Every structure is written in structure tokens, then in C-alpha cells.
Amino acid sequence: MKIAIEELAGCSGCTIAVLDLHEMILDVLEKAEIVYSPVIMDVKEPPEGVDVSFVTGCVRNEENKERLEKIRSRSKILVALGTCACYGGISGLSMLSSNEDILNTVYRGVETVSEDGVIPKNVPPFLYRAFAVGDIAKIDYYITGCPPKEQFLRQIIPDLLKGDKTELSKKSVCSE
Numbered sequence: 001m002k003i004a005i006e007e008l009a010g011c012s013g014c015t016i017a018v019l020d021l022h023e024m025i026l027d028v029l030e031k032a033e034i035v036y037s038p039v040i041m042d043v044k045e046p047p048e049g050v051d052v053s054f055v056t057g058c059v060r061n062e063e064n065k066e067r068l069e070k071i072r073s074r075s076k077i078l079v080a081l082g083t084c085a086c087y088g089g090i091s092g093l094s095m096l097s098s099n100e101d102i103l104n105t106v107y108r109g110v111e112t113v114s115e116d117g118v119i120p121k122n123v124p125p126f127l128y129r130a131f132a133v134g135d136i137a138k139i140d141y142y143i144t145g146c147p148p149k150e151q152f153l154r155q156i157i158p159d160l161l162k163g164d165k166t167e168l169s170k171k172s173v174c175s176e
């Protein structure tokens with residue numbers, strides 16, 4: 001069983017939530033190998049034939065879109081992990097500002113950038129708005145939360161590793 005975790009426009013808190021499974025992560029690693037995660041390993045892109053991939057963060061720029069399409073095409077099951085991936089979330093709040101204002105704030109309005117205010121060439125172009133991952137790609141499961149609650153991950157991950165269909169309990173994401 002191969003697992004991947006892709007990061008789009010987000011804060012990596014959702015990936016850390018997976019690692020926060022504590023001792024359960026050892027059970028996971030007995031049955032599965034994490035083959036790709038930009039936060040926890042130096043692998044440039046997901047391999048072909050991933051069994052279960054989690055995608056965190058929303059789609060805000062062209063690179064996010066390309067990465068989402070790639071992980072979708074290389075995964076049997078794709079799980080949207082966290083509120084940014086499911087709905088846009090915190091990253092989606094970027095739509096309250098114009099793209100130009102964001103670039104000015106991040107690259108021109110701070111002291112740590114070059115004095116000429118030139119935006120680095122490797123900054124991917126923004127899309128015209130933020131998208132939830134389900135707007136761009138077919139998603140098999142959604143786990144919301146910012147970050148997702150450990151109890152949801154504890155419920156869904158064993159089923160996914162067995163290759164079973166899974167379903168979260170139908171109750172408010174705000175209740176315990």
C-alpha cells in the first residue's frame with residue numbers, strides 16, 4: 001500500500017495532523033509506505049500507482065492546479081484533507097484582496113526582498129480565484145476541519161488501508 005500527501009495552498013497543518021496520530025502512525029507504517037510528501041520527505045513528485053493520496057490546501061495558482069491534476073492521475077483514491085482543500089478555507093480568504101495587492105504585500109512591501117522590488121520568476125501565476133480541490137478534480141472522500149480532528153483520521157485511515165469503503169459518522173464537525 002502506497003500513501004502520498006500533496007500540499008497545495010495551505011499551511012501544512014493538515015499534514016502535521018496526520019503525524020499527530022502519535023503511536024497509530026506506527027500501525028499505518030506497518031501496512032503502508034509514505035512515498036511522497038513535500039513536508040516530510042525530499043521527493044520531487046508523486047510516483048505512479050499511489051493507492052491512497054491526501055491533498056491539503058486549496059487551488060490558488062497554476063502550480064497548485066498542475067499538482068492536483070498530477071496526484072489525481074497517479075492515485076486510486078484521493079482524499080481532500082482539511083477545510084482549505086474541501087472549501088477554500090483560510091487560503092480562500094486571499095480572494096478578499098486583489099492579486100496585485102497580495103504580490104505587493106508579500107514581495108514588495110517587506111524588508112527581506114530585493115530593493116528593486118522584482119518578483120522572483122519562479123512565483124507561479126495566480127488563478128483568477130481560489131478553488132476547492134473538488135472544483136478541479138474528482139475527490140473520493142472529504143475530511144474537513146482546520147486542521148482535521150484526529151478522531152476522523154483514526155476512523156477513516158484503517159478502512160482505507162484495508163481497501164474498504166469508509167464513511168465518517170454523520171454528526172456536526174463541531175461536536176466531539
Ligand code: SF4
Pocket residue numbers: 009010011012013014056057081082083084085089090091145146147148
Ligand atoms: Fe492549514 Fe487549516 Fe488549511 Fe489545513 S485547513 S492547510 S490546517 S489552514
